[in-house]
Amino acid sequence: xxxxxxxxxxxxxxxxxxxxxxxxxxxxxxxxxxxxxxxxxxxxxxxxxxxxxxxxxxxxxxxxxxxxxxxxxxxxxxxxxxxxxxxxxxxxxxxxxxxxxxxxxxxxxxxxxxxxxxxxxxxxxxxxxxxxxxxxxxxxxxxxxxxxxxxxxxxxxxxxxxxxxxxxxxxxxxxxxxxxxxxxxxxxxxxxxxxxxxxxxxxxxxxxxxxxxxxxxxxxxxxxxxxxxxxxxxxxxxxxxxxxxxxxxxxxxxxxxxxxxxxxxxxxxxxxxxxxxxxxxxxxxxxxxxxxxxxxxxxxxxxxxxxxxxxxxxxxxxxxxxxxxxxxxxxxx
Numbered sequence: 417x418x419x420x421x422x423x424x425x426x427x428x429x430x431x432x433x434x435x436x437x438x439x440x441x442x443x444x445x446x447x448x449x450x451x452x453x454x455x456x457x458x459x460x461x462x463x464x465x466x467x468x469x470x471x472x473x474x475x476x477x478x479x480x481x482x483x484x485x486x487x488x489x490x491x492x493x494x495x496x497x498x499x500x501x502x503x504x505x506x507x508x509x510x511x512x513x514x515x516x517x518x519x520x521x522x523x524x525x526x527x528x529x530x531x532x533x534x535x536x537x538x539x540x541x542x543x544x545x546x547x548x549x550x551x552x553x554x555x556x557x558x559x560x561x562x563x564x565x566x567x568x569x570x571x572x573x574x575x576x577x578x579x580x581x582x583x584x585x586x587x588x589x590x591x592x593x594x595x596x597x598x599x600x601x602x603x604x605x606x607x608x609x610x611x612x613x614x615x616x617x618x619x620x621x622x623x624x625x626x627x628x629x630x631x632x633x634x635x636x637x638x639x640x641x642x643x644x645x646x647x648x649x650x651x652x653x654x655x656x657x658x659x660x661x662x663x664x665x666x667x668x669x670x671x672x673x674x675x676x677x678x679x680x681x682x683x684x685x686x687x688x689x690x691x692x693x694x695x696x697x698x699x700x701x702x703x704x705x706x707x708x709x710x711x712x713x714x715x716x717x718x719x720x721x722x723x724x725x726x727x728x729x730x731x732x733x734x735x736x737x738x739x740x741x742x743x744x745x746x747x748x749x
Contacts, residue, residue: 459488462484463482473504475504478501479498492521493524496514498514499511499514500537503540503541508541508545509545509577511538512541515537515538515541519534542601543601544601545577545599545602546575547573548606548607549573549574550574551609553608553610554587557587560584561582562581563584579599580598581596582595582597583607583609585609585611590614591611591613595607653713656714659710660710662706663705663706663709663710669699669703672699673696674696676696
């Protein structure tokens with residue numbers, strides 16, 4: 417642990433000497449560039465504060481101050497400092513950008529030692545970054561990475577840091593596409609994403625189906641209605657047959673009770689004449705009622721059959737209701 421601390425102290429001391437050399441050399445360089453004394457003062461103050469924050473391991477604050485110094489006097493050495501702070505923050509994309517720029521910037525260029533250090537740190541940073549060449553179709557589609565437009569490099573590629581990222585491509589009239597990108601680092605990839613047009617059915621509202629001549633709003637309803645009418649006509653005939661069977665049974669009971677009543681009239685020993693007479697009368701009523709029902713149901717069946725054979729435009733439904741005193745039938749026209 418002590419050895420690690422000593423090593424860290426040595427690194428901090430080396431970094432302090434590097435920054436101090438940068439600060440001391442600054443007035444001459446700024447004088448050559450025609451910088452004002454005020455800007456020189458602000459520049460050196462920002463560097464000193466950045467160094468203090470860096471030594472305290474406050475790398476976010478240090479990077480902010482290095483960037484402020486770079487705004488006052490942009491040069492290769494401030495870019496290198498920004499890259500070093502970004503590396504400590506594990507913002508490897510920012511580190512790659514700053515260190516790459518530091519190696520090619522001609523303003524206060526890096527000496528051989530600084531260049532070697534920046535190059536080594538750049539290679540380490542690239543181990544945690546993937547480079548993507550995005551091929552999007554259509555080309556004007558909107559691209560979002562983690563909810564924000566990507567910052568493309570000068571060559572059009574996109575740098576993504578280590579970890580998981582959400583890619584979203586969209587355009588009006590096309591189906592939205594999303595993709596989860598897992599960056600492992602040190603790779604260069606080409607990513608193809610092609611959007612598909614939305615189907616016509618999803619863009620246009622549903623077209624209402626025209627009603628047929630009989631007032632149906634769905635295809636096939638006319639045929640279904642015709643089948644229903646044919647089945648209803650058959651049902652009326654079946655009901656009429658059932659009523660006729662019941663009427664026949666009631667008639668048989670009527671005849672039996674009538675014979676029994678005749679024997680009771682001729683025999684002085686008959687003591688249930690009133691009961692036999694009541695059953696006879698009930699059978700008579702049942703016979704007449706069911707007979708009338710059978711005839712009425714048969715007539716309804718005939719009307720229904722006639723309605724089936726009519727033209728579609730003239731076709732209508734026959735509605736009949738059984739009432740206590742008979743049948744009520746209606747037919748709309």
